[in-house]
Amino acid sequence: MTANSRWRNTVQQQQQQSNTLRPYLAAVRSTLTAALCLENFSSQVVERHNKPEVESGSSKEVLLNPVCISRNENERVLIEPSINSVRVSIRVKQADEIEAILCHKFTGFLTQRAEHFVILRRKPVEGYSISFLITNFHTQQMFKHKLVDFIIQFMEEVDKEISEMKLSLNVRARTVAESFLLQVGRQCTDVSIGNATNFLFFYCCYG
Numbered sequence: 792m793t794a795n796s797r798w799r800n801t802v803q804q805q806q807q808q809s810n811t812l813r814p815y816l817a818a819v820r821s822t823l824t825a826a827l828c829l830e831n832f833s834s835q836v837v838e839r840h841n842k843p844e845v846e847s848g849s850s851k852e853v854l855l856n857p858v859c860i861s862r863n864e865n866e867r868v869l870i871e872p873s874i875n876s877v878r879v880s881i882r883v884k885q886a887d888e889i890e891a892i893l894c895h896k897f898t899g900f901l902t903q904r905a906e907h908f909v910i911l912r913r914k915p916v917e918g919y920s921i922s923f924l925i926t927n928f929h930t931q932q933m934f935k936h937k938l939v940d941f942i943i944q945f946m947e948e949v950d951k952e953i954s955e956m957k958l959s960l961n962v963r964a965r966t967v968a969e970s971f972l973l974q975v976g977r978q979c980t981d982v983s984i985g986n987a988t989n990f991l992f993f994y995c996c997y998g
Contacts, residue, residue, distance in 0.1 A: 816943055816946060819943065826858075829875050846924065853873055878912075881949075897952065910924060
């Protein structure tokens with residue numbers, strides 16, 4: 792396979808992914824926009840308290856039906872609305888173990904700095920990679936459409952970020968493997984440098 796054909800295949804895959812991602816994000820945007828119609832609501836259990844009902848769950852009558860929007864078995868968004876808060880949980884695509892590790896490290900880095908993101912929860916909902924909590928106070932202080940744009944942009948960028956991290960990791964792994972195998976080739980008397988180079992080429996292409 793030539794470099795041009797590989798480039799064409801990569802472009803086609805990106806276009807197909809973009810075509811499938813667009814309706815998925817549009818569904819999340821419209822659902823989230825409708826769910827962010829929030830209002831101030833005092834607790835019915837504790838006097839003079841105002842807590843996110845989607846978190847406390849003390850009053851079932853103010854909780855709305857959760858909506859799960861799924862792109863495939865590995866990517867989905869759970870939107871849990873209530874009268875004064877909305878919880879948005881995102882499961883990031885994890886095609887293999889490397890992506891799962893990178894996703895765990897990346898989301899862990901973000902959740903440790905949750906106070907800087909305001910709406911980010913420190914602990915995601917079980918079964919999801921990361922969760923956001925938006926209350927009526929957030930919608931009063933910030934533009935609702937900007938909050939929706941932030942969630943959508945995060946969903947777009949997190950896949951790109953993990954893909955770039957995976958490519959960088961593969962490049963570093965190949966560099967280390969080449970250096971190691973060259974050292975082994977120099978130390979082994981039975982293996983010539985030419986054979987080691989051929990082996991490295993085969994490893995980089997098919998390994």
